[in-house]
Amino acid sequence: MKYDVTGIGNALVDIEFKVKDQFFSDNGVEKGLMTLVDEERQNSLMAVINTAEAKKQAGGSAANSIVAVSQFGGKSFYNFRVADDELGHFYLQDLIDSGVDIALKKEALEAGVTGKCLVMVTEDSERTMNTFLGITQNFSTKDIHDAAIGDSKYLFIEGYLVTSPNGKEAMVHAKQVAEAAGTKVALTFSDPAMVKYFKANFDDVIGSGIDLLFANEEEAMLFTGKETLAEAREEMKKYAKHFVITLGKNGAMIFDGDTFIDIEPYQTTAIDSNGAGDMFAGAFLYGITNGHSYASSGKLASMASSKIVSQFGPRLKWHEAKEILARLNP
Numbered sequence: 286m287k288y289d290v291t292g293i294g295n296a297l298v299d300i301e302f303k304v305k306d307q308f309f310s311d312n313g314v315e316k317g318l319m320t321l322v323d324e325e326r327q328n329s330l331m332a333v334i335n336t337a338e339a340k341k342q343a344g345g346s347a348a349n350s351i352v353a354v355s356q357f358g359g360k361s362f363y364n365f366r367v368a369d370d371e372l373g374h375f376y377l378q379d380l381i382d383s384g385v386d387i388a389l390k391k392e393a394l395e396a397g398v399t400g401k402c403l404v405m406v407t408e409d410s411e412r413t414m415n416t417f418l419g420i421t422q423n424f425s426t427k428d429i430h431d432a433a434i435g436d437s438k439y440l441f442i443e444g445y446l447v448t449s450p451n452g453k454e455a456m457v458h459a460k461q462v463a464e465a466a467g468t469k470v471a472l473t474f475s476d477p478a479m480v481k482y483f484k485a486n487f488d489d490v491i492g493s494g495i496d497l498l499f500a501n502e503e504e505a506m507l508f509t510g511k512e513t514l515a516e517a518r519e520e521m522k523k524y525a526k527h528f529v530i531t532l533g534k535n536g537a538m539i540f541d542g543d544t545f546i547d548i549e550p551y552q553t554t555a556i557d558s559n560g561a562g563d564m565f566a567g568a569f570l571y572g573i574t575n576g577h578s579y580a581s582s583g584k585l586a587s588m589a590s591s592k593i594v595s596q597f598g599p600r601l602k603w604h605e606a607k608e609i610l611a612r613l614n615p
Contacts, residue, residue, distance in 0.1 A: 293429060299404055303338075314330070346562075357568060366423060473499040499566045500530055505517045548580075589601065
């Protein structure tokens with residue numbers, strides 16, 4: 286196999302900045318949620334932030350995970366759509382610089398506007414996102430490089446794609462390509478709102494089942510319709526051969542196909558929760574595609590996500606990834 290993980294998902298340039306709670310009331314923003322907005326609304330918010338202090342990088346949920354795979358030393362590929370504009374060119378180069386293989390070339394980009402996600406981080410470390418999808422809302426089957434999926438150990442599907450008919454079609458297509466090639470399929474729910482409002486679409490994507498499912502506690506409860514975590518985790522066995530339920534400051538729970546494994550959290554001081562789930566998924570996928578057990582991969586993912594929440598932004602520095610691997614394998 287050429288790749289450990291090939292991902293499909295939205296391509297958004299993350300613009301992350303710190304705000305006070307007053308910012309939300311002043312600008313009519315609902316705290317703690319990911320809200321889809323139009324370009325005019327996003328531009329009005331951009332006009333009142335200090336862009337000089339904002340951190341900019343190639344993002345999107347699955348993209349963050351795919352970059353993490355690369356940083357730990359894995360081979361990864363990403364399927365996405367950006368426009369022929371300044372941010373689109375930035376996105377391509379940032380992925381390349383992060384060691385991620387891509388099929389898109391600058392000269393092949395279409396006219397349009399590249400998607401942006403304004404990530405507003407408050408002093409309580411909570412993230413609030415306002416997203417204008419731009420051209421990524423047109424992501425479809427034609428943006429998927431089937432050969433890369435067939436040449437991968439795992440396909441990783443971002444749950445945010447489930448909101449549009451073309452996105453859902455792309456998810457189903459990619460899963461079918463993977464199954465035909467013997468590539469394992471992993472899916473992340475991405476956000477509780479996705480599960481709450483698009484559960485039927487997820488049912489269509491999952492079909493008869495997938496190999497690996499990532500969910501946080503709220504998503505697991507919403508998807509299964511159960512009132513306790515114990516009931517939810519039993520119900521999830523019907524949908525995935527293996528799954529991970531992240532529990533925030535309480536660590537995570539992994540089902541390895543046979544038994545449940547509790548993953549202890551690592552002590553940290555939370556500054557910014559943005560990207561913690563993406564990092565957990567990326568580190569875990571790196572682990573299981575590079576000879577680590579489910580327990581060891583969970584430990585690596587817990588270390589990595591605890592590091593992420595202790596700093597500003599959803600990515601590790603390259604030396605930090607190597608240091609975490611060294612801690613795992615002293």
